[in-house]
Amino acid sequence: MNYNQILKEGKNFLKASNIKNPNLDTELILTKVINKKREEILLNGNNKLNNTDLLKFKNYLFRRYNKEPMAYILGYKHFWKHKFLTNKSVLIPRPDTELIVEETLKHLPIDMSKKILDIGTGSGCIVISLITERPKCTATAIDISIKALNVAKTNAKLHHLENKINFINIDIDKYKSYNYDLIVSNPPYVNSIELNRLDDDIKFHEPKLALSGGSDGLRDIKKVIFKSNKLLKINGKLIIEIGYKQKNQCIKILNENKYYINKISKDLSGKDRCIVSTKLQ
Ligand SMILES: C[S@@+](CC[C@H](N)C(=O)[O-])C[C@H]1O[C@@H](n2cnc3c(N)ncnc32)[C@H](O)[C@@H]1O
Secondary structure, X not given: OEHHHXXXXXXXXXXXXXXXXHXXXXXXXXXXXXXXXXXXXXXXXXXXXXXXXXXHHHHHHHHHHOOOOHHHHHOEEEEOOEEXXXXXXXXXXXXXXXXXXXXXXXXXXXXXXXXXXXXXXXXXXXXXXXXXXXXXOEEEEEEOOHHHHHHHHHHHHHOOOOXXXXXXXXXXXXXXXXXXXXXXXXXXXXXXHHHHHOOHHHHXXXXXXXXXXXXXXXXXXXXXXXXXXXXXXXXXXXXXXXXXXXXXXXXXXXXXXXXEEEEEEEOOOOOEEXXXXXXXX
């Protein structure tokens, strides 16, 4: 079979499973199999695929048919200015999460050396993006999942930052090091009802540990807010990603815990997504 025939059959196969972008996904899968750019495939449609590659192609296509996200099949996802390795142990970095990076950078002057903590680092996308932009800062990144932490460490190595970020496999409840200038976190914040309504791609493939914030979605946000109060310096910043319906509850919890709300930022779809706050006492 040549590339054109394979792409046509692949697209039709994915369409049958209601995949949103069957053309693009099929093309990207073929790029992975033959390790060539999309343009090359489209320009050389009559080239033939050997049997070993055809088998690989079918295997990946079948995974996509079963709604496995492209980032797991391809093994990477672009975030901020970089490429991050991804596998089923980590949440796939989301474009909305770039908002945390953008807001955090505003509180990290380029020539200053600040001490940062990333709670629930996952793939490491937030902390690695921050440290590449602010090389004078030092960071610790924690995650309760050892598998996620291993992905974050590999990503740090790929970005030559393994000596600048300290990765620790620990539950936020047990973490005791303090004196941070700034804490960032994208904690799990999906509530039990919304968890069941998520797209199949997410619901059946991304780690529950990274998504589920308990019955009201606030379980881990609360942990981050309480704990950060102990870990931050006075006037230190806490910058968290929240679910778009959680703004009022989060402001209340922050105020009750003596944080000043600096800013609430909206994501790409205009939804409240990120709160910047300051620990007052
Ligand atoms: C929503 S994901 C965020 C991943 C990454 N920071 C990002 O923005 O793409 C939340 C992460 O928090 C971790 N996590 C969940 N509960 C935790 C806990 N109690 N202590 C530390 N990490 C936790 C999960 O393993 C997961 O990697």
